[in-house]
Amino acid sequence: MTAPAHPEGVRLHSFAGLGGRSLRARPLRSGLTAAGIVLGVGMAFGVLVLVATIHSSFEGLFNAIYGNTSVVVTGKSSIGEVPQRTLVQVRRVEGVKAASGQVMGLFRVVGTEGEAQTGSSSTLFVAGSNLRGPNTSGATVVEGTKPRGPHQIELEEGWARSHGLSPGDTIRLATPTGEATLRVSGVFRFETALDLGGYGTAAAPLGSVRRMTGKATGWDEISVIAASGVSDQELSRRIRAAVGPGVEVATPAAKGEEVNDAMSSLDIVLYFFSGMAIFVSVFLILNSFNMTVLQRIRELGTLRALGASRGRIAVSVLGEALILAIPGCALGLALGIGLAELLAAAMRSFFGLPIASLDVTAGAIVGSVAIGLLATAAGALYPSLRAGRIAPVRALTGAVGNERRPGWRRALLGVVLFLPGMAIGGLFWFSNASGTTTAAIVGVGSTLTMFVGMVLLAPFLVMPLIDLLSWPVRTLMPSEGRLATDSLRMNPLRTSATAAALVVTLSVVVVNATMSASFLGSISAQLDAHFARDLTVQPVGYSSYGPPVSAIDPSLQSQIAALPAVGTVTPERIVYMRKLPGSTEPGLLEAVDPRRWPLVDKTEYEGASTARAMAGLGGGGAVVGKGFADATGLAVGDTVTLRGAGGVVRAPIVATTDTFEANGNLVMVSLATMRRAYGIASDSTLAITAVSPARRVALGRQVSALLARRYPGFEAVSNAEVKKQYEDAVNQQFSFFDAIVGIAVIVGLLGIINTLSMAVIERTREIGVLRALGGSRWRIRRTMLTESLLISLAGSLVGIAIGLLVGIVWIISVRESTLVGLSLEIPTSMLIAIAALGVLIGALAAILPARRAANLDPLKALTYE
Amino acid sequence: MPTNTDRSTATVGEPGGGRPSPLLEAHALTRAFGGGATAVQALRDVDLTVEEGELVAIMGPSGSGKSTLLHILGALDRPDAGSVSIDGRRYDDLADRELTRLRGEVFGFVFQFFNLLPTLSAAENVLLPALVNGERPARYATRVDSLLGRVGLGDRAAHLPTELSGGEQQRVAIARALLRRPRLVLADEPTGNLDSKAGGTVMRLLRAVVDEGQTVVMVTHDPGAAALADRVVFLRDGQIVGEVEGGDTARVIDAFGEVEASAPAGAERTST
Incomplete structure (x- = not known):
């Protein structure tokens, strides 16, 4: 007893205490609602932590490797080499x-069997410099010495320890010029801690790295230390004036900023998916409290009759929701940590990002809790107001009549909200428009409004389907x-609100599946149409898009x-640029040998014949992708200006090409043009044909044998394997997002359990009659299962239909805007799997309510009021 | 014999302490539900006066409008026309905010289905009107105990409604209605959901409460219950059709039988 003068038998201190009682009286519903909050907050927190971690990883990287550096000089957009001078x-x-x-070189560790190891922890980033020169990183040797000879290497402490390496040990690396065996001379430590999620850093003498990478001249980077009294910005300005265009001069902080900017579109995608999970939880809370209010009409009417004001009732229902939000947020934070850990691991392996261990900021905690409270309040607001409007006379009369039917205004608003997202959403997600923040807001905004539209339209689609499905059941x-x-x-409103959670989440899965199937199908068709090669040699784990991988030395x-x-062997040099020349979009700069390229590739160009296009490349021209042409407005006859550290090259556009590579954000030039502008002289991949089709098998054997003998860092892959790698990459990305959507699907499942248990309570008396007339428990269970399956099946089918509609319209709009060759592929087996998932969800959701219904005591059920 | 309402002869029991005007005055109350051709006239031009310290029973067949009348008297509903006032103050035209205050401070309610909150103990249910009006429980420490004692449930304070019998629940509800010393208690079929023994206990309790000075208006079907009233008012088709003194069950049954028998053939169906 905290208050001394409490009446006996009274433990309530105020009206607010009623909320807690009411929650405890409905443990299942309270638990489900809280679970919805947990998932929403978990998702929000997980994503916030992940985004913060991604950004702090890069910040940590720049802080560590540029510990003493004032200014960094690189090729434009960090591409290519800076000339010796x-x-x-x-x-x-x-x-x-x-x-x-x-x-610099990025090498893979070679295992005891002589094979290059894959995975981020086997990737070592080696910087070569004059080790007697200035210490630009600020790293200090903590064990052993700096490398003294050409075959020595110095490893970062953490990586060395995790690989069990100490001074005196040897390490085998797969390099562009073949395998190298180096002795560990020492172990160093950066001034600030460095965590690259497994990636290692190392330092070696300049000559040694030049030999391993095959880069005989030029610099990847020049690190500058300012004299005292000169600010970094001032020094940048002076250096910029001295070195001329094509060379990028930036402070380490500005470089970090640039990388962070480049990650921002990924942030938006992550925010979007967490937004979706929150959206669905708001929905669950809304539905659940609506049911609670309906169920308590007599009770709330009594409170009104006893003198409670509208406001007091509304606040008490809202208060109940917020009481749930407290444990919901706490558990959500715990879940969020787990999710962030999983997502970070997925990003390391799927996208090869150097992600450090989780960076949990107070801001992320406060932000997620605020989101949780806001989402809860948003979901409970309408039911609270509705509770406040209950007339006091309901104390005597109880609930009367059915809930109202959805009207045409709702349908109209639904269509209005749904259409823009369906029309333009695809352009943001799968086309060029993703670059700017405005485009991202429009894209994400229209997609989210589209979901609201789906929810509003749900009753008009779900109810007729349920009527249809009910018919055979009733017969x-x-x-x-x-x-x-x-x-x-x-x-109808409750039923369709329950199904709507499934409609929204499953439609996202269907859109994902349709888009990925169409992209894969089209890429695969394009590879078939273009590839005239028999074999490709590429670095192990190669991907043209994303972080740089070690290149191939021309000697190979x-x-x-x-x-x-071997009939023909010709290189392809591909550089990923954060901004293509003259464009604001990221994309690929590709260089080929115009004389040999048609022997390995039978792409047909637009605006010129293959012969003329290749002659144009040879003459210093460029072939550009449709995506690039659309984004920049450039056409055949216009000029692309390449500004590299080597010089400025003006390349006339001689033809365009319709390609899926980088969504058509592609600029193709000759090897000579690329070298002139960017100084790049090493190959990304080699395309090879056999002397005759009959020698293809021999070709594969001979090339593989050469690579196995001397170049463990490279692999020879058939065209089928290239296709497979594309497929894996696309599938991985889509399944990453599907996994995130999975959270929202679980929230939908909770919603069905909620609605079903409400249905059990409502029909307690009816179930009692059925049991009293000899209905078995199994019969009751079957009833609940049927109901659950109807609702989940209707939700899934509508979700699939809407998903297909959106997917098809998106594909058409993307095809119209950029990717002309994109063809629609319906992922039939995936659709069947999703429908099966819907049935599974229905079956799972029925377990608890069915047990509750079957275990009702018939006698008590009959007298239930 | 039922006679038409006559204010001068209606008062039985303790008069209102020399007050110049009656406690409750309803005049020409009219209430219809629905609209157009399907409109149902629940009350037509009803006049009713209740003196302080009176127990008035309202009887009538189903659909006679007695519940609607109780709702309007208890500020749960508003009439379409006519006026109703308590202590000389009109409340038929007040906004929701004032009506809410009135319900909490001036009226007490007893319901047919008790309407106890299932999650609250008996004592907490009694305390509820104080809680919903934002008062601190400590103020009512002795009041709750004495009320529960008064209704004979002093030892059941910590019991939940499910642990009480129907009659006990209704006694808790009566204690709850009395908590804030309302000017008028309104009871809707207080014995309607009880067996005759429990119903009798509840009615004797209400009678005793009235004898201590409380004013009560109740709607009932039960002539035995109505007989304990000072006055029984009969309603049919939304109109007051008669009134008898209480005290004698046979008289009430006779009067009620006459009211039912005089229903015109094919009487308009009314509903509350």
């Missing part, structure tokens, strides 16, 4: 205390059939050319 120019700038030229089992379908049909090409079964 630039270092001399930089050193002459006033205010430069010291400058160090560096050459086959008249008594239970009626029991199973009546409450669904009597409460000549060794392959010397093999007897």
Whole structure:
């Protein structure tokens, strides 16, 4: 007893205490509602933590490797090499205390069997510089010494420890010029902690890295230390003036900023999916409290008759929701940590991002709890107001009549909200428009409004379908059939709200599946149509899009050319650019040998014949993708200006090509043009044909044998394997997002359980009659299962239909805007799987309510009031 | 013999302490439900006066409008026309906010189905009117105990409604109605959901409460219950058709039988 003068038998201290009692009286519903909050908050928190972690990972990376650096000089957009002379120019700038030229390599560790190991923890980033020069990173040797000879390497402490390496041990690396065996001379530590989620960093003498990478001249990066009294910004300005265009001069902070910006579209996608989970939880809360209010009409009317004001009733219902939100948020935070951990692991392996261990900020905690409370309040607001409007006379009369039917205004609003997202959403998600923040807001906004539209339209689609599905059920089992379908049909808004959660989430899965199937089908068709090669040599784990992988030294090409079964071998040099020349979009710059390329690739170009297009490339021209042409407005006859560290090249556009590579954000030039502008002279992949079709098998054997002997970092893959790799990459990305959608599907499942248990309570007396007349428990269970299946099946079917509609319209709009070759593929087996998932959800949802219904004591049920 | 309402002869029991005007005055109350051709006239031009300290029973066949009348008297509903006032203050035209205050401070309610909150103990249910009006429980520490004692449930304070019999639940509800010393208690079929023994206990309790000075208006079907009233008012087709003194069950039954028998053939169907 906290208050001394409490009447006996009274433990309530105020009206607010009623809320807690009422929640405890309905443990299942309270639990389900709280679970909805848990999932929503968990998703929000997980994503916030993940986004913060991604950004702090890069910040940590830049802080560590540029510990002492004031200014970084690289090729434009960090692409290509800076000429040798630039270092001399930089050193002459006033205010430069010291400058160090560096050459980088990204190598894979070779295992005991001689094979290159995959996975981020086997990837080592090696910086080569004059080790007697200035210490630009600020790292200090903590064990052993700096490398003294050409075959020595110094490893970062954490990575060395996790690989069990210490000074004196040897390490085998797969490099572009073949396998290298190096001795670990020492272990170093950065000034600030560095966590790259498994990726390692190392330092080696300049000459050694030049030899391993095959980069004989030029610099990947020049790190500059400012003299005292000169600000980083001022020094950047002076260096920029000295080195001229094509060279990028930036402070480490600005570089970090740039990477963060590049990650922002990923952030938006992640925010979107967490927004969806929250949307569905708001929905669950709304539905659940609506039911609670309906069930308590007499009780709330009594309170009104006893003098409670509208406001007090509304606040008490809202208060109940917020009481649930407290444990909901707490558990949600715990779930969020787990989700962030899983998503971070997925991003490391799917996207190869160097993600550190989780960075949990107070802001993310406060933000997620605020989102949880707001979502709860948003969901409970309408039911609270509705509770406040209950007339006091309901204390005597109880509930009267059925709930109202949805009207045409709702249908109209639903259509109005649904259409824009259906029309333009696809352009944002799958086309060029994703670049700017405005486009992202429009894209995400229209997609979310589209969901609201789906929810509003749900009753008009779900109810006729339930009527249709009810018919055979009622015919086959008249008594239970009626029991199973009546409450669904009597409460159209409740039924369709329950199904709507499934409609929204499953439609996203269907859109995902349709888009990925269509992209895969089209890519695969395009590869079939374009590939004239027999074999591709590429670095292990190669992907043209994303972080750079070690390139191929030109010496490999000549060794392959010397093999007897080889007809043609020609390189493809591909650079991923965060901004293509003249464009704001990221994309690929590709260089080929115009004389040999048609031998391995039979792409037909638009605006010129293949012969003329290749002649144009040879003459310093460019072929551009449709996506690039659309984004920039450039056409055949216009000029693309390539500004690299090597110089400025103006390339006339000689033809366009319709390609899926980078959504058509592609600029293709000759090897010579690329070298002139960016100084790039190493190959990304090699395309190879056999001397004759009969020698294809021999070709594969000979190339593989060469690679196994000397180049463990590369692999020879057939065209089928290339296709498979594309497929895996696309599937991985889509399944990553499907996994996130899974959270929302679980919330939908909770919603069905909720509605079903409400239906059990409503029909307690009816169930009692059925039991009293000899109906078995099994019969009662079957009734509940039928009801659950009807609702989940209707939700899934409508979700599939809407998903297909949206997917098809998106594909058409994407095809109209950029990817002309995109063809529609309906993922039939996936659709069947989704329908099966719907049935499974229905069956799972019925378990608890069915048990509750079957276990009702017939006597008590009959007298239930 | 039922006679038409006559204010001068209607008062039995303790008069209102020399007050110049009656406690409750309803005049020309009219209430219809629905609209157009399907409109149902629940009350037509009803006049009713209740003096302080009176127990008035309203009887009538189903659909006679007696529940509608009780709702309007209890500020749960508003008449379409006519006026109703308590202590000389009209409340038929008040906004929801004032009506809410009135319900909490001036009226007490007893319901046919008791309407106890199932999650609250007996004592907490009694305390509820104070809680919903934002008062602190401590103020009512002795009041709750004495009320529960008064209704004979002093030892059941901590019991939940499900642990009480129907009659006990209704006694808790009466204690609840009395908590804030309302000017008028309105009871809707207080014995309607009870067996005759429990119903008798509840009615004797109501009678005793009235004898202590409380004013009560109740709607009932039960002539035995009505007989304990000071006055029984008969309603049919939304109109007051008669009134008898209480005290004698046979008289009430006779009067009620006459009211039912005089129903015109094919009488308009009314509903509340």
